[in-house]
Amino acid sequence: MANYPSIDSELLRTFVAIADQGGFTRAAEMVNRTQSAVSMQMKRLEEDVMQRALFIRDGRQFSLTAEGQLLLSYARRILKLHAEVMNSMREPHMVGTVRIGTPDDYVMRFMQGILVRFAQSYPLVQVELHCEPSFQLLQRQDLDLTIVTREPGTEIGQLLRQEHLVWAQARNSNLHELETLPLAMFNSQCFCRSWASNGLDAMGRNFRIAYTSPSLSAIMAAVSAGLAITAQLQSLITPDLQVIGEAQGMPALPSASIVLLRNSNTQTHVTETLAEQIAEGFKA
Incomplete structure (x- = not known):
């Protein structure tokens, strides 16, 4: 097997921050380093990828080279996998299935972002999404978490x-x-x-x-x-x-x-973690 040099994930994290923040100065603030330290990191990264230039500099302005654009795509995927591995190893109990019931009203507006973030943090948890009107969801006993719309004065569960x-x-x-x-x-x-x-x-x-x-x-x-x-x-x-x-x-x-109901018979650390993320997502 060919012995290729490895790339430090911290270098990739800084590289992505530079691309996202549009410059070395703001990226340095994001990764909590000095601007000179960030510049040294990028010099090292360019050396690690076989002496390929990653940036085209014009005074204070910069853009990514073709190689830089290619590396950025890989860097995002590597960092995403890195986060998944660390979360899975640190919280091996975060496995299983969570059944959520919600009117389809809230799927695109709220649940899409919530589910994406949850899946990124806990990739081993399977989420089942059941979309039905509130009056039907209130009759079901097989759901772990249920989001329904209620009239004022009839709220139950978590607002x-x-x-x-x-x-x-x-x-x-x-x-x-x-x-x-x-x-x-x-x-x-x-x-x-x-x-x-x-x-x-x-x-x-x-x-x-x-x-x-x-x-x-x-x-x-x-x-x-x-x-x-x-x-x-x-x-x-x-x-x-x-x-x-x-x-x-x-x-x-x-x-x-809009309220969140928990099934007291099926609550686990997994369902409670998702419930907390749902509550945060609906505040946004």
Whole structure:
């Protein structure tokens, strides 16, 4: 086997910091070293990769050479694997399966980032994600962690966040001016739909449920296409929609609570660790 020189992972960590921070000075602060020490590290790294230049310098400006770009890709992968190995060896008990239940409302907005970070830290843990409406999730007994939407005053479990419901329609749309408002809402068991209907009834505004689905993506597709108005938690409103309210003749809506439930019969260090990361992710 060929005897290739090894590369110190600390050199790769500094190299990635330089690329991410856009310069040696900010990278030095990130890795807690002096700028001269960072420069010495990069000189050593260039020597370790067979005397290949990694940077093109122009005064204080720099860019990566083709070799530098190639090394950056490998460096990110090496450091990711390094972190996985260390986490697995330090916490060998972090194995198993966690079953999470959540409405699909929160998957793209919150859960995607949470699950990516958890998988990077604990690659041996398998996560099962079950997407169903809140009223169905509350009836299940086989889930370890459950995220549901609750009316204020009926919260159970751990409060993750509380948000106002808002009305939204497609940008440049004027559906709110129609005599009969077309709505895209969840099914009839959703209390948010009841709030929206009751608010419009109280104002004497005519409306019809034009689109209904248990899937947020299906509802948002109808709204984005300019076919309907919806009422959703403010954090779920995408940039292609505009929020409308009392100025457009729409009733004010109350707040809803997002809560996390733990199954007391299945709690382990694994599930509690993920629960903590979920709580942090929903604060963002």
